[in-house]
Amino acid sequence: MQNPLLAGAGERDLPTVSLSSLQHYAFCPRQCALIHNEQAWAENYLTAQGQALHRRVDSGEPETRKGVRFERSVHVSAERLGLSGVIDMVECELSTGQLYPVEYKRGKPKPEPFDEIQLCAQALCLEEMTEQTISEGALWYMQTRHRVSVAFTDALREQTLTIIHQVRILLASGQTPSPNYDKRCKACSLIELCQPKLLEKDRSVGYVAGLFDDK
Ligand code: SF4
Incomplete structure (x- = not known):
């Protein structure tokens, strides 16, 4: 995946990426490149539900209850991490x-830690900006109407930093990985643009043809 042009590039030479790109990358690196490098976007009912939920969250005014201040749509930017974006609350x-x-x-807790990685990245941004240690956050799921606490363990922090680095490399390379058709594709809003089955078939046809090429 590493672009030879980027060999030797230091962390400082890599672009700042958005918080949302991490989740796209964790779901599928090709989806991340299509959205953030090729500016492709398509809405399906899942993304539409997610956007409506975020509009509702974003529209709330800050408030204070029981000694806690609730700030909505907080913009963050962490130069050393190479990350910026908006935190829901x-x-x-x-x-x-x-x-x-x-x-x-929008949905319910997932078996893969995509949501935890995005939340941990938010905590890392806040830590860089405030120099405060943040050891815990929460995910709130619309489908189950349930709030889940997330501890920012060393393992989760390491996994998150690795993903941030990989996304920065991917978006700096300008390359879009090939598709890999699997069960994720059925829930992917970019399936029409991506055409994973067709492109995978093209690749296998090319591979078979290559076997019979005269050397
Ligand atoms: S359709 Fe599948 S391979 Fe294509 S971007 Fe979506 S998840 Fe990735």
Whole structure:
């Protein structure tokens, strides 16, 4: 995946990427490149539901309840990490100043840690900006109407930093990975643009033809 043009590029030479690109990458690197390098976007009912949920969250005014300040749509930018974006909600414990990121999700908890990685990246941004250690955040799921606490363990932090680095390399390379048709594609809003079955078939036809090429 590493572009030879980027061999030797330092972390500082890589572009700043958006928080949302991490989740797209964790779901499918090709989807991430199509959206963030090729500006492809298609809405399906899942993305439409997600956008409606975020519009509802974003429209709320900041408020204070029981010693906690709730700030919505908080813009963050962390130069050292190479990340920027918007956090759905940041809760601040007024007595201690402790910050706590909260991300709203349309569906239900997933077996893969995509949501946890996005939330941990938000915490890492807040840590760089405030020099405060953030050890926990929460995911709120619309489908189950359930709030799930997430601890930012060393393992999750490491996994998140790896994904951030991989996304920065991918988006700096300008390359779009080949499709890999599997069960994720059925839920992917870009399936029409991506054409994973067709392109995979093209690749296998090319491979078979290559076997019979005169050397
Ligand atoms: S259709 Fe499949 S291979 Fe294509 S971008 Fe979506 S998840 Fe990735």
